[in-house]
Amino acid sequence: MLETDTKAPVNWVVTATWVLSRLARESLEGNAMPSPKPIQIILARQLASSLATPILIVDTEGTLIYYNEPAEVILDQRFDETGEVPVAEWTGLFAIADEERNPVAQEDRPMMMALSERKPVSRTVWMRCGHREWRHMNITAFPLIGQDGQFLGAKMIFWEV
Amino acid sequence: MQVTLWGTRGSLATPGPEMARYGGNTSSVGIVGREGTMLVLDAGTGVRRLAATVPESVRRVDILLTHLHMDHIQGLGFFAPLYRRDLEVHIWGPGSATLRLKARLMRYLSPPLFPVSLSELPCKLTFHEVPCDEVDIGEFRVTSALVCHPGPTVGYRIAEAGGAVSTYLPDHEPALGNLRFPCLPRAWTSGGALAAGADLLIHDGQYSAAEYREHCGWGHSSLAHTLDFGTLTEVKQLVPFHHDPSHSDIDLDRLMAEAIEAAKPVYKVTPGTEGAIFEL
Numbered sequence: 001m002l003e004t005d006t007k008a009p010v011n012w013v014v015t016a017t018w019v020l021s022r023l024a025r026e027s028l029e030g031n032a033m034p035s036p037k038p039i040q041i042i043l044a045r046q047l048a049s050s051l052a053t054p055i056l057i058v059d060t061e062g063t064l065i066y067y068n069e070p071a072e073v074i075l076d077q078r079f080d081e082t083g084e085v086p087v088a089e090w091t092g093l094f095a096i097a098d099e100e101r102n103p104v105a106q107e108d109r110p111m112m113m114a115l116s117e118r119k120p121v122s123r124t125v126w127m128r129c130g131h132r133e134w135r136h137m138n139i140t141a142f143p144l145i146g147q148d149g150q151f152l153g154a155k156m157i158f159w160e161v
Numbered sequence: 162m163q164v165t166l167w168g169t170r171g172s173l174a175t176p177g178p179e180m181a182r183y184g185g186n187t188s189s190v191g192i193v194g195r196e197g198t199m200l201v202l203d204a205g206t207g208v209r210r211l212a213a214t215v216p217e218s219v220r221r222v223d224i225l226l227t228h229l230h231m232d233h234i235q236g237l238g239f240f241a242p243l244y245r246r247d248l249e250v251h252i253w254g255p256g257s258a259t260l261r262l263k264a265r266l267m268r269y270l271s272p273p274l275f276p277v278s279l280s281e282l283p284c285k286l287t288f289h290e291v292p293c294d295e296v297d298i299g300e301f302r303v304t305s306a307l308v309c310h311p312g313p314t315v316g317y318r319i320a321e322a323g324g325a326v327s328t329y330l331p332d333h334e335p336a337l338g339n340l341r342f343p344c345l346p347r348a349w350t351s352g353g354a355l356a357a358g359a360d361l362l363i364h365d366g367q368y369s370a371a372e373y374r375e376h377c378g379w380g381h382s383s384l385a386h387t388l389d390f391g392t393l394t395e396v397k398q399l400v401p402f403h404h405d406p407s408h409s410d411i412d413l414d415r416l417m418a419e420a421i422e423a424a425k426p427v428y429k430v431t432p433g434t435e436g437a438i439f440e441l
Binding site: 034035037038039040042045049146147 | 257258306307347354
């Protein structure tokens with residue numbers, strides 16, 4: 001049976017949590033400057049920012065370092081407001097279920113598999129952000145690997161079925 | 162460090178009386194450290210004259226190539242120190258996904274394009290792939306990173322121990338795909354970390370704003386973007402160069418003046434002219 005992700009709170013709670021966690025991180029780190037990005041990641045963001053396809057980009061740690069405007073609609077958040085989001089936070093934003101409506105474990109989600117196995121993964125799922133309606137989506141995630149073989153992160157594309 | 166511009170022209174060597182002041186030789190910059198370490202940034206046609214300044218007493222020269230487009234390597238075979246048996250020459254530059262730096266360079270430095278093969282050069286030649294971790298070359302700490310330009314292309318940040326920082330980004334299009342450039346922070350801007358706070362930034366300034374619109378994606382910057390990039394990275398002094406072959410001295414005087422007037426930078430801007438020397 002399809003289950004609601006009880007860890008996904010309503011949006012204002014999510015936003016407040018993010019703000020607090022970001023403030024805490026910034027306080028610990030002493031500044032709010034994001035780390036310099038490899039050129040492949042910069043170009044990936046520039047491409048994503050000019051596409052109508054919802055796209056997420058994560059770094060090697062799984063931190064959500066960018067999502068474009070179409071993805072903002074799905075996540076119901078704005079990148080300019082959240083900035084980078086740690087993996088534990090953004091993966092809790094939405095629930096994912098398989099075609100038979102069984103919940104998909106975090107480690108079996110396409111982005112997590114692209115990160116851990118460094119290979120492209122595509123699957124059709126049911127997806128729900130917060131308490132909004134379920135959407136039938138195809139999710140494709142693939143690793144970003146530089147010319148010298150350096151693993152840089154991964155990119156995920158949503159496609160409404 | 163002392164920084165000398167030996168080649169300031171982009172794309173194609175452009176000799177001629179109407180280009181005499183800004184110069185017609187393609188990209189090459191020499192850097193000499195306080196302890197005498199010599200760095201050569203790119204080996205365009207300007208490197209031939211640079212070669213004449215390498216003292217007999219020098220035993221090592223490092224050539225830092227940003228990429229292998231012809232205007233950045235055409236002078237390499239004419240760099241006289243390569244023919245000195247007593248000299249160590251280290252060439253740093255980007256390989257590709259399928260070829261190492263040496264193999265890529267040999268495509269040019271071998272017949273039929275050039276009569277002498279790399280393997281026939283008498284100097285002690287060593288190749289280093291970039292980008293790599295920070296490396297110390299003499300009194301310099303050199304940082305390289307891939308930047309936005311077609312094909313594998315790097316920029317260099319050169320910091321003298323306890324001294325000044327120079328950044329070299331001769332072919333660079335940080336505004337590509339960024340319609341509101343420079344709205345993104347430095348961390349999200351190509352070359353941003355390399356140039357941050359540099360005492361001297363030598364940067365691509367090939368096009369006027371109108372020309373850039375016609376050449377978007379070719380890997381170069383408009384002067385306006387160059388000045389904005391200097392502001393974003395908070396450099397102390399900017400040297401726009403890699404001048405377009407179609408721009409005469411008169412054109413460049415006008416384009417530079419217009420761009421500076423429009424941007425009103427808070428830092429010093431010195432248009433790149435062949436032979437200019439910067440003491441940092």
